Amino acid sequence: MLNLHDIMETVNMIQQENLDIRTVTMGISLLDCSDSDINHACDKIYDKICRKAGNLVKIGCDIENEYGIPIINKRISVTPIAMIAASSGGDPVLYAKALQRAADTTGVNFIGGYSALVHKGFSSGDEALIKSIPEALNVTSNICSSVNIGSTKSGINMDAVALMGKVIREAALLTADRNCIGPAKLVVFCNAPEDNPFMAGAFHGVGEPDCVVHVGVSGPGVVQSALKKCPQSDFGAIAETIKRTAFKITRMGQLVGSEASRRLGVPFGIVDLSLAPTPAVGDSVARILEEMGLEQCGIHGTTAALALLNDAVKKGGVMACNSVGGLSGAFIPVSEDAGMIEAAREGTLSIQKLEAMTAVCSVGLDMVVIPGETPAEVISAIIADEAAIGMVNSKTTAVRVIPAIGKTKGQELDFGGLLGSGPIMDINLSKSPKKFIDRGGRIPAPMQSLKN
Amino acid sequence: MKTVISVIGKDTVGIISKVSAVCAKYNANIVDITQSVLQDVFVMVMLTDISSINCPYHEYAEDFKALGNELGVDIRVMHEDVFNSMHRI
Numbered sequence: 001m002l003n004l005h006d007i008m009e010t011v012n013m014i015q016q017e018n019l020d021i022r023t024v025t026m027g028i029s030l031l032d033c034s035d036s037d038i039n040h041a042c043d044k045i046y047d048k049i050c051r052k053a054g055n056l057v058k059i060g061c062d063i064e065n066e067y068g069i070p071i072i073n074k075r076i077s078v079t080p081i082a083m084i085a086a087s088s089g090g091d092p093v094l095y096a097k098a099l100q101r102a103a104d105t106t107g108v109n110f111i112g113g114y115s116a117l118v119h120k121g122f123s124s125g126d127e128a129l130i131k132s133i134p135e136a137l138n139v140t141s142n143i144c145s146s147v148n149i150g151s152t153k154s155g156i157n158m159d160a161v162a163l164m165g166k167v168i169r170e171a172a173l174l175t176a177d178r179n180c181i182g183p184a185k186l187v188v189f190c191n192a193p194e195d196n197p198f199m200a201g202a203f204h205g206v207g208e209p210d211c212v213v214h215v216g217v218s219g220p221g222v223v224q225s226a227l228k229k230c231p232q233s234d235f236g237a238i239a240e241t242i243k244r245t246a247f248k249i250t251r252m253g254q255l256v257g258s259e260a261s262r263r264l265g266v267p268f269g270i271v272d273l274s275l276a277p278t279p280a281v282g283d284s285v286a287r288i289l290e291e292m293g294l295e296q297c298g299i300h301g302t303t304a305a306l307a308l309l310n311d312a313v314k315k316g317g318v319m320a321c322n323s324v325g326g327l328s329g330a331f332i333p334v335s336e337d338a339g340m341i342e343a344a345r346e347g348t349l350s351i352q353k354l355e356a357m358t359a360v361c362s363v364g365l366d367m368v369v370i371p372g373e374t375p376a377e378v379i380s381a382i383i384a385d386e387a388a389i390g391m392v393n394s395k396t397t398a399v400r401v402i403p404a405i406g407k408t409k410g411q412e413l414d415f416g417g418l419l420g421s422g423p424i425m426d427i428n429l430s431k432s433p434k435k436f437i438d439r440g441g442r443i444p445a446p447m448q449s450l451k452n
Numbered sequence: 453m454k455t456v457i458s459v460i461g462k463d464t465v466g467i468i469s470k471v472s473a474v475c476a477k478y479n480a481n482i483v484d485i486t487q488s489v490l491q492d493v494f495v496m497v498m499l500t501d502i503s504s505i506n507c508p509y510h511e512y513a514e515d516f517k518a519l520g521n522e523l524g525v526d527i528r529v530m531h532e533d534v535f536n537s538m539h540r541i
Binding site: 003004006007008009010011014015065066067068069248251252254255 | 456458460486488495497509510513526528529530531533534535537538539
């Protein structure tokens, strides 16, 4: 018989501590959908997604009911659309519309992959796709976009960085009547992972199989509750507690992923061991850091606490599943985390501290709302700084900032749902980086790239 | 396939009998049962074999949920593998 204590622990995790499987994401290759006629290509894409993922939502719900574990999102990632657009030419927004139709038919809540990989330069199709991103995000509601502008191996494509500053601003302007939702669905990456199941940055990398299922776990509330039980422990004991908890959370991901893979008849890809917060009470990464002894997230000591958390989550999770991938670590999306929202409102959490935190967390500046008047070159400079951290430290970094058009510091943007609400953070606009951003070209790859 | 039925809530007369009655109604075999009352909170866990139940799985699970609402306790039905994978290597 199973141990009563173990059973109650699991039931509590789900019932009281918001343990869930954040996403089951099916990756689908669209390379065989290329066509010189853009309309044919769109039809092939729609057909292939519906064929492969027609049962995804139903099977996800079946597993949820049978196993009693909430699976919050069922999603799809596809081959970066810029590669398909390269064969056909034409207006890339047609592809976004085809993806939206497929999202509506399959019932998934997001399709990611309106993307381009331009870390070393633009190839045919890339520039047109990037320039079309604001319009694509404006005319669709369930499509996510990402652009990889740098990597440790190739350096940073500063032409793309300059362009992305303008794209983010334009995406915000076009969706200003809908709380500037456009840029909330757009991520700019350095070292983008090809098997990431989390939105908005998910796309299906070219090295991946034709079709694959990835799982992203969550559970900041479970880690916080575990730490509550050891208020006097030293850091060794804290790390051990986080590792044990992460192991248990990840086992859920492995179980759900294997079962989804079996029922869908598609290979199981990876488990992304991430602590992904939501705005709900008791589902916050900031609260874990505060549980460690910081009076509020954002004060001195936050970076060290986050480094310990990020590392312990990986160590605990890695033994619990067959294959680890994606972003794996702790997310720090400001508007999606109750503790971070509070810290940002009170001014304890600044964008400078967030930047430092991104050097040790799993992603980067995520869901940060900035003043509406922030010029494109300043957004580009923010991207360049983040990309530099990722490039030099051989890690993924990303930028998802939302210019709140017509609003300024002290006000808030409310997206609702999982995206939450965010206070507008203070950005240093007193001096301009325009001359730096306008130089163009590429920042060469660092010494760290020369490993062969 | 085996499921774990967990019941948590205020202790009242007849909880085990009512849960067992639902098991019998759907032909689910009770394999093991353990219960305890901790500070007035009733905790019961029942392991059931549902390989020969006479209805679709979701009906079985929903009936327990309804019973929980009726008794004012939280009743959850979960696959045994959830606990095996989380607590055993």
